[in-house]
Amino acid sequence: AQTVTQSQPEMSVQEAETVTLSCTYDTSESDYYLFWYKQPPSRQMILVIRQEAYKQQNATENRFSVNFQKAAKSFSLKISDSQLGDAAMYFCAYRDGMNYGGSQGNLIFGKGTKLSVKP
């Protein structure tokens, strides 16, 4: 069974600084997808960034980038120029490459990392 591990329950960063959140996963699949979702106090889960396993290039979205190490099964999230609005729970998630016939099947989430941003 696939598992996702986030080893940092809480992290803190100073405003405008850079922080990296860790995520490792375990799978025997070669085709899969990885995501980082953010959940602020408003409770809504918001997609931050995604990575296809077959792509060697690391995904970037503005201030957010990932370091995808497929052999090491590692998928860390780097947040640059941290802002107060980045404070949230961050979940790493895994999805296998199966065709679920119209849906995205079952996303497997890590336990989350609570990020605090200090002004």
Place this chain on the structure above:
Amino acid sequence: DTEVTQTPKHLVMGMTNKKSLKCEQHMGHRAMYWYKQKAKKPPELMFVYSYEKLSINESVPSRFSPECPNSSLLNLHLHALQPEDSALYLCASSRETGTVISPLHFGNGTRLTVT
């Protein structure tokens, strides 16, 4: 503003009550999901509907009954719940894309308390 709307935002119910959670999206998505999230835990998948048909049921107790009346609406009917069912219930939707990955769009959730 969220494109997936969940009502109510908060719900308190007794163990003998019958209530329903509602979810609505108008993005043309054909897949809809119910997740349960306990405090300080990640979301756990309950049900998936694809093209208005139940495609995944993660061994959820029968006191939770999902319904998808049309492609825009998803309900979760609750009956004879237990206090341990108290949680945040999240609805999500995604485009039907076959093998292409489409992200999930989540609502703000319904905070359910069972007394």
